[in-house]
């Protein structure tokens with residue numbers, strides 16, 4: 147029997163799968179197939195009519211992806227999930243599933259740059275308006291909400307500012323107004339479970355900590371099954387009124403026999419069917435491999451990052467260290483309220499020497515990789531002012547928290563002495 151454990155360490159190894167029903171294989175097989183034979187014409191008709199759940203075509207579902215979906219659902223404490231081809235696809239689907247042209251949503255300003263671009267520019271071309279709220283002021287979400295606001299969106303632990311989002315406060319405002327909060331939990335898997343704080347939907351770029359080894363791009367969208375779409379029916383016509391793209395199905399009614407998972411079923415059988423941003427079974431296998439050691443890895447990421455943050459805070463060439471564990475006041479209170487098992491593997495620091503110092507630090511690293519990624523087992527570094535944030539004006543850069551001398555580190559699993567030695571030798575050349 148798969149596990150009912152509440153402990154992440156057990157869920158990642160035993161959640162939802164014991165062995166392959168046809169071969170008894172213990173490792174989850176890679177079902178590298180496009181399609182699945184129907185047992186009979188009636189079976190086929192029932193699958194298409196959603197009277198029975200089963201495999202039809204890998205663009206829409208796959209048994210390897212299904213184990214990943216179920217395990218991550220259990221890890222996050224949700225109801226059901228949908229694996230997708232990238233984190234970007236998961237962010238897009240999260241919003242587009244309930245928003246169409248003329249609608250709006252309110253997003254935290256503290257976002258991954260790719261998400262920012264998707265929301266501000268690409269979604270605008272679809273007629274969907276992103277309104278940006280300051281996460282330091284949760285009430286700003288309420289002020290930006292109107293009758294066409296379909297959801298709120300935020301990241302648990304957004305970089306570069308690394309100020310934990312007030313999930314509970316904004317989710318509460320949303321539940322008063324009938325607006326679900328969608329949380330990108332990419333930077334804090336295991337450390338935070340956004341559903342425990344009132345979020346309605348969680349997404350991850352599985353590319354980062356869940357994969358953990360920098361090999362595969364993927365994303366996941368998880369339905370908390372905890373939002374009453376029917377109670378706020380006027381706000382969610384895409385779930386509560388007949389859907390012309392699925393012979394007039396009303397999702398909240400059609401899916402009721404399967405549980406409170408109308409949101410995620412609709413995403414699978416309409417958006418994924420039409421857009422095709424599916425996760426490959428091979429990548430699902432890679433994510434399952436990574437997932438098995440995720441709690442263990444997160445523990446070491448947190449320990450090493452905390453040690454590196456303390457070390458940098460005492461360094462004469464560093465003016466400021468940005469790490470949740472070193473924050474004070476409201477930012478620290480929020481970090482402590484949401485991050486139960488450590489402050490994460492990401493940290494930032496500012497060099498007194500500004501832009502040129504940042505450039506020279508990166509240039510002189512010997513072990514840390516210079517890459518645009520986070521959450522790898524290896525330690526990574528980037529100088530946002532000359533890379534990820536270089537397209538922004540100086541004013542826009544400042545708003546994101548990036549200064550000229552800012553360096554972001556994603557601390558990996560190497561021995562801490564080697565991580566600090568590489569940082570120190572690069573700092574000596576700044």
Ligand code: PLP
Nearest residue numbers: 232233234258330332351353364
């Ligand atoms: N969300 C966060 C917080 C990210 O850091 C990233 C990627 O860097 C994404 C989403 C997008 O994920 P992907 O690169 O898998 O599309």
